[in-house]
Amino acid sequence: MRPGSFLGQHILNSPLIRLLLQRLGISFIVLIGVSMLIFVIARVIPGDPARIALGPNAAPEQVASLRAAMHLDDPIVVQYGFFVLDVTRGDLGKSLYTNRPVTVDIVQFLPATLELVFAAGIIMVGLGLPLGILAARYHGRWPDNAVRIFALLTVSAPSFVWAVILMLLFAFYLPLFPIAGRISDIYEIDRVTGFMTIDTLIAGNLVAFQDAFSHLVLPAVALSLSGIGQAARLTRANMVETYEKPFIEMAQAYGFFPSRIARIYVFKPSLIPSLTIIGLDFAAMLGNAFLVEAVFAWPGLSRYGVAVILRKDLNAIMGTVLVIAITFLIVNILVDLLIAFLNPRIRYSTRVDA
Amino acid sequence: MIRTLRIVGQNPLSLLGLILVALVVLAAALAPWISPFPSHNGAVVDFVYANQGPTARNWMGTDLVGRDILSRILYAYQISLFLSLVVLAIAPPVGTLVGLLAGYMGGWVETILMRIVDVFLSIPPLVLAIAMMGVLEPTLTNAMLAVTVMWWPWYARLVYSLARSEREEGYVLAAEVIGASTAHITFREILPNCLPAIITKMTLDMGFVIIIASSLSFLGLGVQPPTPDLGSMVAEGARYLPDSWWLTVFPGLAILVAVFGFNLLGDGLRDLLGVDE
Amino acid sequence: MTPLLAINSLTLAFKNLFQHTPVLHGISLSIAKGEKVALVGESGSGKSVTARIILGLLQETATAEIGGEVWFEGRDINAMRKAERAALRGTDMSMIFQDPTSSLNPTYTIRSQFVEVLRRRTADLSRGDCDERMISLLEEVRIPDPLRVLEAYPFQLSGGMNQRVMIAMALANRPKLLLADEPGTALDVSVQAQTLSLMHHLVDNHQTAVLFISHNLGVMREFADRVYVIYRGRIVEYGSTGSLFAGPLHPYTQALMAAVPRITGSGLPDLPEISDTFLAPPVSHGGTL
Numbered sequence: 001m002r003p004g005s006f007l008g009q010h011i012l013n014s015p016l017i018r019l020l021l022q023r024l025g026i027s028f029i030v031l032i033g034v035s036m037l038i039f040v041i042a043r044v045i046p047g048d049p050a051r052i053a054l055g056p057n058a059a060p061e062q063v064a065s066l067r068a069a070m071h072l073d074d075p076i077v078v079q080y081g082f083f084v085l086d087v088t089r090g091d092l093g094k095s096l097y098t099n100r101p102v103t104v105d106i107v108q109f110l111p112a113t114l115e116l117v118f119a120a121g122i123i124m125v126g127l128g129l130p131l132g133i134l135a136a137r138y139h140g141r142w143p144d145n146a147v148r149i150f151a152l153l154t155v156s157a158p159s160f161v162w163a164v165i166l167m168l169l170f171a172f173y174l175p176l177f178p179i180a181g182r183i184s185d186i187y188e189i190d191r192v193t194g195f196m197t198i199d200t201l202i203a204g205n206l207v208a209f210q211d212a213f214s215h216l217v218l219p220a221v222a223l224s225l226s227g228i229g230q231a232a233r234l235t236r237a238n239m240v241e242t243y244e245k246p247f248i249e250m251a252q253a254y255g256f257f258p259s260r261i262a263r264i265y266v267f268k269p270s271l272i273p274s275l276t277i278i279g280l281d282f283a284a285m286l287g288n289a290f291l292v293e294a295v296f297a298w299p300g301l302s303r304y305g306v307a308v309i310l311r312k313d314l315n316a317i318m319g320t321v322l323v324i325a326i327t328f329l330i331v332n333i334l335v336d337l338l339i340a341f342l343n344p345r346i347r348y349s350t351r352v353d354a
Numbered sequence: 355m356i357r358t359l360r361i362v363g364q365n366p367l368s369l370l371g372l373i374l375v376a377l378v379v380l381a382a383a384l385a386p387w388i389s390p391f392p393s394h395n396g397a398v399v400d401f402v403y404a405n406q407g408p409t410a411r412n413w414m415g416t417d418l419v420g421r422d423i424l425s426r427i428l429y430a431y432q433i434s435l436f437l438s439l440v441v442l443a444i445a446p447p448v449g450t451l452v453g454l455l456a457g458y459m460g461g462w463v464e465t466i467l468m469r470i471v472d473v474f475l476s477i478p479p480l481v482l483a484i485a486m487m488g489v490l491e492p493t494l495t496n497a498m499l500a501v502t503v504m505w506w507p508w509y510a511r512l513v514y515s516l517a518r519s520e521r522e523e524g525y526v527l528a529a530e531v532i533g534a535s536t537a538h539i540t541f542r543e544i545l546p547n548c549l550p551a552i553i554t555k556m557t558l559d560m561g562f563v564i565i566i567a568s569s570l571s572f573l574g575l576g577v578q579p580p581t582p583d584l585g586s587m588v589a590e591g592a593r594y595l596p597d598s599w600w601l602t603v604f605p606g607l608a609i610l611v612a613v614f615g616f617n618l619l620g621d622g623l624r625d626l627l628g629v630d631e
Numbered sequence: 632m633t634p635l636l637a638i639n640s641l642t643l644a645f646k647n648l649f650q651h652t653p654v655l656h657g658i659s660l661s662i663a664k665g666e667k668v669a670l671v672g673e674s675g676s677g678k679s680v681t682a683r684i685i686l687g688l689l690q691e692t693a694t695a696e697i698g699g700e701v702w703f704e705g706r707d708i709n710a711m712r713k714a715e716r717a718a719l720r721g722t723d724m725s726m727i728f729q730d731p732t733s734s735l736n737p738t739y740t741i742r743s744q745f746v747e748v749l750r751r752r753t754a755d756l757s758r759g760d761c762d763e764r765m766i767s768l769l770e771e772v773r774i775p776d777p778l779r780v781l782e783a784y785p786f787q788l789s790g791g792m793n794q795r796v797m798i799a800m801a802l803a804n805r806p807k808l809l810l811a812d813e814p815g816t817a818l819d820v821s822v823q824a825q826t827l828s829l830m831h832h833l834v835d836n837h838q839t840a841v842l843f844i845s846h847n848l849g850v851m852r853e854f855a856d857r858v859y860v861i862y863r864g865r866i867v868e869y870g871s872t873g874s875l876f877a878g879p880l881h882p883y884t885q886a887l888m889a890a891v892p893r894i895t896g897s898g899l900p901d902l903p904e905i906s907d908t909f910l911a912p913p914v915s916h917g918g919t920l
Contacts, residue, residue, distance in 0.1 A: 026472075033473030041485055149367070152621060156614035158565045158585075160572050161606035164592055168603070172596035246734040253686055253728075253810075254748055254800075255720030268738045287480030291569055295592060305481075306573050309488035321485045325477045332476075344738060344784045 015347060019340050020333070027329045034325045035087065038318050039080050048072075049314055053096055087322070093315030097308050102319035105304060110323060111194025112182060113293070113300035117285050119220035124227035124281060129271070131228070132235025136270075137262040139240055147236065151229035159288040163222035163295035170218060180297035183212045219296045223288055227281040234277050238270035245269075272343050279335035283328045365625070371618025378612045382431035389425035397580035407600055415600035417590070423600060426582035427608045433583055434612065437498055438563040442556050445502045449509025450545070450552060456510070457517025458540045468514060474507035480569055487575035497576045501566055505559070512555060516548045550627035557623055561616030568609055584609050633705065634661040635807055635840050636685065641699035643680055643689070643864075654680055656864045657699065662808065662840050667831075669843040669855035669872075671887065677864040678844045682810045684708075685842070686724060687716030704807070721751035725801040726810040727830075730817035731793035735785035741796055742781040745803070752804040768799040772829060791822040798830050805837060812844045827854060848887050852876055860884045870916020880914040 042049075050066040051058070067073055071082045086093065092102035135147035154162075171179045182196050183189065187208040189199050197216060200209035242248060243266055251265045252258075290302040297303075301320060308316035340346040386392050390412070394400075400420030407415045414423040456467040474482065486500040520526060521544070529539050568585030570576035577583040584605045591601025623629075643655040655677045662668045670678045683689045685701060687708050701708040704723070708716060728734040736744060746761050756764075762781075769777035772795040785793055794815050801809055814830070815823035831854050834841050845851050851858060852872060859869040860883065868881040879885045 029469060030472050030476050033469065034476055037473055037477070038485070041489055148621075152617045153610075153614060156561065156617050157606065157610040158569045158572070160569065160585075160588060160592075161609055164588060164595065164602050164606055168596055168599060246728055246730060247736045249688075250726070250728055250734045251736070252688055253720060253726040255717045255722065255751055256747065257717075265736055265739075269736065272738075283478040284480070285478075287478035287484070288569075290480060290484060291572060294573065294589075305484065309484060310574060312488070314489075317485060317488045321477065321481060324481050328478055329476055342738070344740075345786055348784060348787060 016337065016340055019346065020337060023333045023336050027333060031326065031329060035084060035322065036080065038321050038325075039083055042314055042318050043076065043079075052312055052314070092319035092322070095308065095316040096313045097311050097316060102316050105316065106301065106319055106323050108194075109299065109301040109304045110327075112196070112298060113286075113289050113302055114327070115195045115197065116216070116219055116223060116292070116298060116300060117282070117289055119216050120224035120227065120285050121282055123220055123224040124231050124285075125278065127224075128228040128231025129235050129267075129274075131232035132239065132274075133262055133267055135232065135236040136239030136243065136266065137258070139236075139243070144236070147232055151233045154225045154229035157226075158291060159222055159226060160291035160295055162225045163219065163292050166218050166222050167295065177218045178211075178215050182215050182299060183208065184215075187211060219292050219298055222295070223285055223292045226288075227278075227285060230281055231274065231278055234274045235267075235270060238273050239266050242266045242270045268342070272339055275335055275339050275342075279332050282331050282335075286324050286328055365622050367618050368622025368626075371615050371620075371622060374611060374615025375619055378431055378615060379435065381428050382435050385425075385428040385432055389422070389428045391422040391425040394421035394425045395429040395582060405594075405598055405601075407598075414604040415598075417587075417601060418594075418598075423587075423604050426587065427584065427605060430582040430584045430587065430605070430608070431612065433494065433577060433581065434564045434567060437494065437501070437567050438560050440498050441501045441505055441563050442559060445505035446509045446552060446556055449506040449511075450513045450548070452506070452510040453513025453515075454517050454540050454545060454548075457514045458521055458536065458544060460521075467510070471507045471510045471514070474504070475511065479504050480566060483566060483570060484573065484575060487570055492575050492578055494577050494581075497567060497570055500570070501563060504566075505563070509552070509555070512551060513548050516551060517544050520544045520547050551629045554620055554624045554627055554629045557616060558620035561613035561620070564609065564613055564616075634702075635664045635666075635704060636660075636662040636842070637700075637702040638681075638685075639700040639702070641681070641684065641701060642697070643677070643684065644696045645694050646696055647694060651696075654864055658861065658864070658866050660859050660866065660869070662842060664807070665834075665838040665840055667834065667841045667843065667854060667856045669845060669851035669858045670861055671845055671848050671851055671858055672861035673846055673887075676861045678861050679812060681861075682726065682812055682842065682844050685808075685810060686720055686726060687711070688720075690716065721748060722804050723806055724808045724810065725804065725806040726812065727797055727801045727814045729813040729815075730790075731797045731815070732785055732788075732790050732817075734797060735793055737784065737786055739784070740781065741783055741785065741788075745781065745796075745800055748800045748803055764803070765799075768803050769796070771802075771833065772796075772799045774799075790818045791826060794818060794822070794826045795829070798826065798833065802833055802837060802839065806839060809834060809839050809841045810844070811841060813846070814843070816845075816847075823850075848876075848884075860887065866913045868914040868916075870914075874916040884914075 048063070048067070050063050050070055050072060054062055054066060071079050074082075090103055092106070094100070095102050095105055098105050131147050131150070135144040138144050167179065170176050178184070183200075187200070187205065189196065189203050189205065189208060189212075192199050192202050196212040197209060200206075200212050239262070248261065248265060251261050256265070289300065290306060292298065293300045293303040294306060301323070305317070305320040305324075308320065381388070385395075389395075398419075398421060400416075402420060403412065403416045404420040405416060405418050406412060406420075409415070412422045412424065414427065416422055417426070452467050452471065456464040456471075477485075482504045483500040486503060487496065490496040490500065517540075526539060526543055529543050534543070564584075567576060568583065568588075571583040571585035572589045574586070574589065576585060579586060587605035588602045588609075591598060591605070594601055638658065638660050640657040640659055641655055642653070642657050644651055644653040646652070658677070658681065660668070660670070670681060672678050680689060684697060685703070685708065689695045690697060690709065691713065697709055699709070703719065706715075708719075735741070742765070745765050746756075746758075749756055749761050749764055765781060766777045769780060774780050774792065774795055780788065780792065780796065785796075788796070811830070815826055818826070827850070833839075841854075843851055843855055848858070855872050857869065857871050858875050860867050860875075860881065862883045868875065868879065868884045875884070876888075879888055
């Protein structure tokens with residue numbers, strides 16, 4: 001046996017790597033499906049894409065030549081083939097709205113949306129999980145009921161309603177936070193990562209960082225609210241189930257402190273199933289960012305998406321949806337790896353004394 | 355049914371949910387008779403009373419062209435509930451069928467069906483509906499279509515995972531041993547055991563469909579003016595914050611009340627039917 | 632000599648808004664220092680809840696109504712404050728559970744769970760001291776490669792190995808009383824016998840008193856000095872193991888003995904709730920309750 005293949009064998013035997021490869025494979029298949037779905041949706045459009053692109057005053061010859069350039073006269077399968085070929089070359093076509101390549105637009109607008117969604121994700125996990133622990137620890141008593149009502153309330157309104165209410169309360173009536181945008185006009189920050197909070201820090205401008213941060217608070221909270229409720233409920237439900245397990249009775253029989261049992265012994269086994277759903281909540285946030293960005297005039301991909309949809313800008317629509325789907329797939333792979341990392345059953349699938 | 359209602363009645367939160375849902379349904383059904391200004395349902399203008407805060411005449415104020423907001427909310431409830439009912443009349447049966455087939459049949463049927471479901475689930479729900487509305491004309495029918503297309507895979511996934519665990523149960527094996535047909539086992543043995551979870555999800559989804567539909571119209575991709583819609587009312591009013599707060603706050607609260615009602619009711623049902631979260 | 636544990640007319644009922652369900656109807660039993668006592672009965676007879684009352688766990692359940700006294704080293708556990716009860720658990724008292732594998736937390740290594748147990752007695756025990764103690768304790772329960780076992784997660788070990796780990800943990804802080812709830816019933820019979828005899832040997836060495844809780848009279852014959860038979864929340868017969876096995880007097884005890892190796896059928900008689908035999912005082916083979 002060659003040493004190289006032995007090493008390869010060894011890496012493949014690591015459960016985490018195997019899982020990663022498996023997830024990448026599935027995601028690739030799903031991505032092909034997504035591209036087909038997006039393509040089908042785009043071709044459902046009533047009317048001639050070339051005519052829409054050129055406007056009603058274009059000459060028929062112009063339309064015909066654009067149709068040929070867009071491969072619109074070829075069979076649908078061939079059209080899909082050209083679409084995939086372009087996508088793999090990183091070419092998403094030209095946007096009718098900005099008159100620039102869609103890729104350029106996405107690179108410009110995606111970081112703002114990601115910054116918002118990540119901030120909301122951090123708030124969701126940072127508040128949702130502790131609330132869930134609290135509710136489970138006081139199962140059936142008033143903290144449990146309070147968390148339950150809070151969770152049900154937060155998931156009962158779309159995030160644009162929360163955005164409007166938060167804006168009214170904390171930007172207008174109590175002017176604690178700015179009303180809209182990502183940063184005040186007075187700051188000129190060089191774009192490095194596209195994340196305003198990080199770029200201001202890289203620029204070493206703490207005042208600008210503070211400004212960017214305070215712009216981020218209300219949109220992120222509005223976006224995270226329903227996620228907080230769901231994370232809390234789910235954590236609570238899983239923890240209440242874990243409390244019934246023999247190993248918790250054993251921990252109690254050894255006199256460990258109830259708060260320590262809740263935080264350490266019950267929480268970790270319960271977190272593992274919760275994480276999957278938290279990944280899904282992240283997906284919901286990518287969608288709800290469309291609503292929150294509209295309210296707070298947040299210059300992100302979602303706001304761009306709405307603008308291009310209202311203009312029936314096909315290339316831009318397809319590109320936006322594709323990028324959001326890819327982002328979501330990446331997040332899900334990360335969540336799966338995190339679960340595998342937290343769950344020793346996946347990490348160590350071998351027995352010690354077999 | 356009576357027993358169910360009695361048990362729901364014992365839990366104060368579920369009872370509150372039942373009351374809220376009943377109020378919303380009644381308000382929608384009786385809108386033509388109970389709304390103070392039934393004609394404000396359409397393209398009417400009354401500039402004398404335009405953009406006024408809550409008064410004795412208009413409890414929730416008036417919009418920019420003087421229409422009574424309370425009346426428009428009542429009519430908007432009609433549209434929201436109708437849309438939810440249509441979506442939930444189509445999406446759950448379709449999803450259930452797909453989930454049952456995949457869960458019980460296994461093999462390549464399972465692989466193909468569940469990969470298709472995965473594709474739908476890997477586009478964030480609202481984004482899929484937005485993309486569809488992007489290429490379709492913004493009408494009520496198309497909004498219902500888009501929401502349904504985005505909704506069925508969730509039922510497929512739920513029923514699939516239930517059916518797969520039921521497949522291992524003793525009673526399915528017993529039915530197989532006595533030679534029952536696949537159709538019999540799937541629809542007569544497995545389906546009834548999935549029903550509590552499906553019904554609970556449908557109750558909760560009444561509220562969530564309202565949220566998604568109002569989100570579409572908030573973005574201008576749903577029902578078009580002058581037809582009253584809670585989402586587009588909020589979108590229109592948001593430009594006049596904070597002075598004309600009633601333009602947004604009341605339609606926003608109207609969504610909250612209706613969805614909260616369905617959530618409380620669904621939550622109570624979940625406990626009652628013993629469905630896991 | 633005062634006994635280590637003396638239970639006096641212990642009653643327990645579970646109540647909710649609509650119902651009041653009595654579970655224990657005033658049971659009394661005692662365990663001397665270093666003595667091995669068995670509490671034997673079917674499931675639902677009240678033996679497991681008795682153990683949880685001794686540990687002071689049920690006292691914290693809002694729906695449990697407890698009466699009578701549980702004297703442990705001269706202090707009544709029922710009258711203690713919550714913190715005092717918690718202080719006894721894992722130090723002077725410990726417990727071994729039915730299914731060793733599911734009684735250990737699946738998401739932590741044996742080491743981190745074991746360290747936590749050791750620190751119940753000595754909160755500031757250093758890492759090195761912990762390791763030293765754990766290794767010697769694991770060697771005591773004849774675990775061949777203690778270091779490997781410490782790094783393992785419970786699901787990586789066999790049931791018998793987890794059982795040994797649990798015994799080592801239970802005896803780590805030199806408790807005065809060990810409660811063993813159906814120890815090892817979830818394991819193979821041969822593994823169960825092996826670990827039980829290991830445990831027997833250890834508690835003898837350490838002078839630890841043991842309360843075995845079991846439905847299996849046969850197993851208890853080899854390990855217990857004295858036996859209490861519990862039936863529907865009442866002690867129906869008690870005495871030294873020898874004399875009880877030589878001449879079981881209560882019909883329930885006789886049935887329990889006859890039922891041991893059966894596989895089918897419940898095998899146990901259903902004594903009418905109100906009958907002379909049922910309400911009669913417990914049959915004694917001498918000794919104290």
